[in-house]
Amino acid sequence: MDGILNINKEPGMTSFDVVKIVRRMLKIKKVGHTGTLDPQAKGVMVLCLGKATRIVQFLMGQDKEYHFLASLGIATDTQDSSGEEIAKKEASFVTKEQVEEALDNFRGEILQLPPMVSALHYQGKRLYQWAREGKEVDRPKRKVEVKELVLLDFKEGTYPELTLRAVVSSGTYIRTLCHDLGEILGVGGHLSSLTRTRCGSFRIEESRTIKELKNVRDEGRLKEIIRSMDEALGQFPALTIKERAVRKLLNGLPLLQEDVNRRDAEIEPGDYLRLYSPSGRFLAIAKASTVGQIFARPVKIFQPVQSEFTTHGECHSRVNGNPAHLA
CATH class of the missing domain: 3.30.2350.10 (Pseudouridine synthase)
Incomplete structure (x- = not known):
């Protein structure tokens, strides 16, 4: 179970209490939060589940x-x-x-x-x-x-x-x-x-208390309230890269201007970017660069390097990459 959960913390609970309860309730080991709330405080507490714990650092700095x-x-x-x-x-x-x-x-x-x-x-x-x-x-x-x-x-x-x-x-x-x-x-x-x-983009109107989360779980509707990683990173510009660049990206190599298929926003050096395959698959977070011809360097890669995107004609052969970037 990977994704982002918007919890409405109630007064009297510590942030660690919330993490512990959700971990046990959803039977998932990896649960992290993007910012504590004092025990007497209440309201939005954003939890990252599973592989989504890898994007905690990108959500912590939000307003x-x-x-x-x-x-x-x-x-x-x-x-x-x-x-x-x-x-x-x-x-x-x-x-x-x-x-x-x-x-x-x-x-x-x-x-x-x-x-x-x-x-x-x-x-x-x-x-x-x-x-x-x-x-x-x-x-x-x-x-x-x-x-x-x-x-x-x-x-x-x-x-x-x-x-x-x-x-x-x-x-x-x-x-x-x-x-x-x-x-x-x-x-x-x-x-x-x-x-x-x-x-950030997580509002109290869309949050769930621990009791409400349990009800949603019991009704089998968890997918309705768990947001995807790329949706949670909506503050970063989204870019589609060319098919031939997918293998390069999965190997952890930097991308050139010519590797980008389409831009949906203006990019400034140092900006974080969401990178997608031509079929719309969320691949990685990269950082815009100004070094030579390099356009962006991958920071986090979320698709396994040894993947075959045969359905969409991407990366038909298996490739070897740097496992340090992998989820």
């Missing part, structure tokens, strides 16, 4: 969309509602206009200091392991991009509550955004609740 609730006036040691209060300040004087003005500081490219309670590594340990030992270590700020940040609702009170929507680059910490927003407003703040509504 993510969140709907979340930020509480002002209370700061915690984890920057979210799971932590202990470390500061509390009456914040009823904060206005919606002040919040809107403060949000301008977080739109576009920003530098963010990763929270201590996170899975990032530092000197052989994850940051949360250092935090459990009561130690705060120096860690560099990271550049992230907040592409959209919208205040959906402002609830007045002693501790105002903000409902927001954000579209961010991979690696952005929403709880840190809430914490930093509270700091700018001078009252402190933390993340109260978080829902990931989109990860």
